[in-house]
Amino acid sequence: MSERGGQPPPKKRRTNDRQRSKSADLTVNNEYEDVVEKLKGADKESAVKAAKKLKQMLSNAAKIGGFVAHRRNLEDLVSVFSRETALLGTSMYHEDIHRYSISILANCCYIDKTTSTGNQIRRASRSFLDQAVRIFESTTSNIEIRVATCRLIGNLCNNKELGPVGCQATRSFSIESLFF
Numbered sequence: 001m002s003e004r005g006g007q008p009p010p011k012k013r014r015t016n017d018r019q020r021s022k023s024a025d026l027t028v029n030n031e032y033e034d035v036v037e038k039l040k041g042a043d044k045e046s047a048v049k050a051a052k053k054l055k056q057m058l059s060n061a062a063k064i065g066g067f068v069a070h071r072r073n074l075e076d077l078v079s080v081f082s083r084e085t086a087l088l089g090t091s092m093y094h095e096d097i098h099r100y101s102i103s104i105l106a107n108c109c110y111i112d113k114t115t116s117t118g119n120q121i122r123r124a125s126r127s128f129l130d131q132a133v134r135i136f137e138s139t140t141s142n143i144e145i146r147v148a149t150c151r152l153i154g155n156l157c158n159n160k161e162l163g164p165v166g167c168q169a170t171r172s173f174s175i176e177s178l179f180f
Helices: 017-027 033-040 044-057 061-069 071-086 095-111 115-137 143-158 164-170
Strands: none
Touching (some): 033 044, 033 071, 044 095, 061 071, 071 095, 095 143, 115 143
16 A cells, blocks of 8 residues: 555646746746846946847847747846937937847847737837837937837837737828938
8 A cells, every 4th residue: 555544646736838837937047137137237338238249149039039038138128228219319328229229129029929029019019119209200310220210110010919000000100200
């Protein structure tokens, strides 16, 4: 007999896929965390270095998938983009940080079209579009920033998770307003 005195062994508890993925997400090391923290920091020189390093680190689809798997990474990147857009035209604005953040976001939208990324972008898409209009209307944003923003909006529209919602909102401004 068993050591439980003749009682049957306890039943194994099944975990569903959602529980398994949550526990896996908590145990997986976020290799981008330190770089993203520096990018968010107040020191502009180290933020530019971190942005450049992050762009290099996210060189393929697998790495971008690993980056967006940690929801906090994308949220922090969106906050950097938002911060720099809000600082546009002020002495605290840093064009390189802005350009890198837009480029990395556009790459994430283009490469990773998973449900989680789509949902995160969906939640932020309204602010993206408001900020894009601010970039296009600004007389101080250069052409590279405007082109990168167009790419970001195009990738948002191309994301299956966003569907027509992202593209309908872009119709609120004309192409002429992008560069003139």
